[in-house]
Amino acid sequence: MTILFKLAWRNLWRNRRRSLIILVAIVVGVVSLLFIEGLVNGQLKQLLENQIGTHIGHLQIHAKGFQDDRTIQHLIPDKKRVESALRSLPEVVAYSPRIISFGLVSSASASSGVTMLGVDPLLESRVSMIAHSMTSGEYLAGEPRSIVIGERMAEKLGVEVGDKIVLMASALDGHVGSDAFRVTGLFKTPDSEFDRSYVQVGMESAQSMLGVSDSVSEFAVVLQSADMAAAVKSSVGSALGESYEVFTYGELIPMMIMMIEVTRESMGIYYVIIGLATIFGIINVLLMAVFERIREFGVVMAMGMRSAQVFRLILLEAFLLGVLGAAAGVLVGLLVFWPVSIQGLDLGASAEAMSSIGMGSIIYPFLTWADILKNILFVPVVSLLAAVYPAWKATRLEPVRAIRYV
Amino acid sequence: MEIIKTEQLVKTYADHGVPVHALRGINLSIERGEFIAIAGPSGSGKTTLLNCIGALDRPTTGRVCVNEQDIDLLDNSERARLRLHKMGFVFQAYNLIPVLTALENIEFKMMLLGKSEGERHELAMRSMKELGIADLAHKKPQDMSGGQQQRVAIARAIVNEPPIVLADEPTANLDTENALILIDLMREMGRTKNVTFVFSTHDPRVLERVQRIIFLRDGNIADP
Numbered sequence: 001m002t003i004l005f006k007l008a009w010r011n012l013w014r015n016r017r018r019s020l021i022i023l024v025a026i027v028v029g030v031v032s033l034l035f036i037e038g039l040v041n042g043q044l045k046q047l048l049e050n051q052i053g054t055h056i057g058h059l060q061i062h063a064k065g066f067q068d069d070r071t072i073q074h075l076i077p078d079k080k081r082v083e084s085a086l087r088s089l090p091e092v093v094a095y096s097p098r099i100i101s102f103g104l105v106s107s108a109s110a111s112s113g114v115t116m117l118g119v120d121p122l123l124e125s126r127v128s129m130i131a132h133s134m135t136s137g138e139y140l141a142g143e144p145r146s147i148v149i150g151e152r153m154a155e156k157l158g159v160e161v162g163d164k165i166v167l168m169a170s171a172l173d174g175h176v177g178s179d180a181f182r183v184t185g186l187f188k189t190p191d192s193e194f195d196r197s198y199v200q201v202g203m204e205s206a207q208s209m210l211g212v213s214d215s216v217s218e219f220a221v222v223l224q225s226a227d228m229a230a231a232v233k234s235s236v237g238s239a240l241g242e243s244y245e246v247f248t249y250g251e252l253i254p255m256m257i258m259m260i261e262v263t264r265e266s267m268g269i270y271y272v273i274i275g276l277a278t279i280f281g282i283i284n285v286l287l288m289a290v291f292e293r294i295r296e297f298g299v300v301m302a303m304g305m306r307s308a309q310v311f312r313l314i315l316l317e318a319f320l321l322g323v324l325g326a327a328a329g330v331l332v333g334l335l336v337f338w339p340v341s342i343q344g345l346d347l348g349a350s351a352e353a354m355s356s357i358g359m360g361s362i363i364y365p366f367l368t369w370a371d372i373l374k375n376i377l378f379v380p381v382v383s384l385l386a387a388v389y390p391a392w393k394a395t396r397l398e399p400v401r402a403i404r405y406v
Numbered sequence: 407m408e409i410i411k412t413e414q415l416v417k418t419y420a421d422h423g424v425p426v427h428a429l430r431g432i433n434l435s436i437e438r439g440e441f442i443a444i445a446g447p448s449g450s451g452k453t454t455l456l457n458c459i460g461a462l463d464r465p466t467t468g469r470v471c472v473n474e475q476d477i478d479l480l481d482n483s484e485r486a487r488l489r490l491h492k493m494g495f496v497f498q499a500y501n502l503i504p505v506l507t508a509l510e511n512i513e514f515k516m517m518l519l520g521k522s523e524g525e526r527h528e529l530a531m532r533s534m535k536e537l538g539i540a541d542l543a544h545k546k547p548q549d550m551s552g553g554q555q556q557r558v559a560i561a562r563a564i565v566n567e568p569p570i571v572l573a574d575e576p577t578a579n580l581d582t583e584n585a586l587i588l589i590d591l592m593r594e595m596g597r598t599k600n601v602t603f604v605f606s607t608h609d610p611r612v613l614e615r616v617q618r619i620i621f622l623r624d625g626n627i628a629d630p
Contacts, residue, residue, distance in 0.1 A: 003514050006506065006510065007503065010506070011505055296503060303515055304488075307482070307486075309518070
């Protein structure tokens with residue numbers, strides 16, 4: 001350990017109480033940043049996973065033009081070719097073919113606009129969370145003309161499991177196809193809008209009602225990781241050719257992706273606020289430390305210590321303060337954070353509002369190594385910035401006057 | 407060999423707008439290895455003269471030469487380098503760094519000189535042994551007496567064997583016994599290491615032990 005380091009370290013503890021107060025302030029700042037960062041991470045992850053898990057998937061494959069004109073007429077030209085392409089890719093974990101149409105669902109007492117998804121129950125259960133979100137009854141069990149609907153829609157229609165409802169939607173030939181379905185189950189996802197507007201029926205029942213024989217409108221695909229979406233899109237697109245269109249989840253829900261980006265970037269505001277508070281705290285402490293040691297600086301400058309070395313000494317003191325504060329802050333932050341990240345943070349009071357934007361009421365905050373590293377680096381850097389002014393003040397001292405300072 | 411020379415050294419400064427003539431044309435020549443006291447009553451200009459010689463203060467007019475170099479021509483960084491390499495300082499109030507031990511205080515100067523850790527330690531310990539304070543190596547200033555602290559300050563000043571040591575009232579805070587011991591130590595160090603000691607004092611007991619006395623009165627050299 002060099003003398004300069006020893007000097008800087010011991011200078012930190014000359015006024016123990018003052019150093020401890022600023023350290024506590026830094027720790028509180030770091031813990032707050034970690035907590036906010038973790039909470040935002042948890043919220044955004046849940047938001048995205050819920051969107052992907054309810055119906056989006058990581059990729060969607062349609063016939064060309066479907067995304068702009070989501071009608072029953074845009075059917076996948078060759079279902080088997082798509083299945084073959086997807087099976088050949090190791091990144092693909094699961095896929096589900098769907099027939100999609102838009103129409104009206106009616107009970108004896110009410111009716112509502114609806115997006116109808118005709119699905120293969122087994123394949124769909126590997127892609128979306130609906131099968132695992134049943135709150136009563138059961139998921140599509142293979143019986144013809146069975147339907148699962150969201151709890152919200154059931155409330156709106158005034159129906160329960162076992163009741164009959166009538167579904168009407170545009171058929172391939174331009175007429176309105178309709179059929180009666182028995183509600184076999186109700187689901188509740190974290191996205192109340194989805195629960196209010198989507199229903200799932202068996203593939204054959206849907207195809208029969210819409211007159212599309214064995215055709216489908218969409219393949220929803222789940223990959224090993226969301227990060228693979230762009231690469232797999234490219235592979236699938238090349239394999240299928242121009243009669244198809246392939247979209248990543250980012251292209252399917254661009255507003256949400258933008259919102260996530262904006263939210264992440266807005267974290268910078270917290271860093272600025274806490275950074276400024278830390279800077280002023282450290283400036284205050286270091287200025288007091290410099291004024292208390294004017295005579296000492298005069299002596300070492302008289303001995304031959306150059307202004308640049310005095311400057312570095314004060315920066316080193318600030319840096320040590322920052323490193324100590326960051327280390328303590330991250331340690332305390334993780335200790336506080338760890339149980340919350342496991343048990344989750346129940347935001348029950350805001351459950352309704354959160355559900356409307358596709359989030360559950362329990363958030364599981366999490367931190368990445370990058371977040372922790374960012375905080376470990378942030379405070380020492382801020383401390384160094386804060387030390388510039390007091391260090392500059394010290395270098396302006398004239399040894400001949402500083403020595404006589406009382 | 408002349409190591410310090412002043413020519414018509416004048417220092418005037420303002421005290422609340424009133425000009426104070428601290429030095430009024432000092433001509434001085436000091437040889438290498440001399441043991442010199444600058445004496446005179448309070449306000450006679452002793453400390454100002456030491457500050458000008460030590461490149462801590464700039465003269466209003468006149469010249470200070472160290473090793474035949476006009477030090478007023480040096481910029482602040484060069485003056486700091488000159489002080490570090492060519493001079494040692496001892497202050498009335500000892501002025502050791504309170505958070506460092508005696509040994510570290512001495513090593514600190516060696517660090518400024520860019521010496522390696524091993525060399526720092528070896529030279530600092532040798533210096534402490536020469537001054538009979540090796541047993542204080544790991545004590546901090548607050549755990550030492552005034553006399554002990556001043557010995558550490560002298561060890562710090564001479565550790566790199568500079569040609570000049572300047573001391574401002576080094577015995578003022580010491581009792582008679584410690585003051586005389588300290589002066590004898592400084593004289594011995596000056597003799598064995600060929601170091602020029604220039605110190606200010608108005609202590610008659612100390613003046614009896616020096617080679618030469620430069621007596622100042624009202625900023626001028628005067629007869630004692």
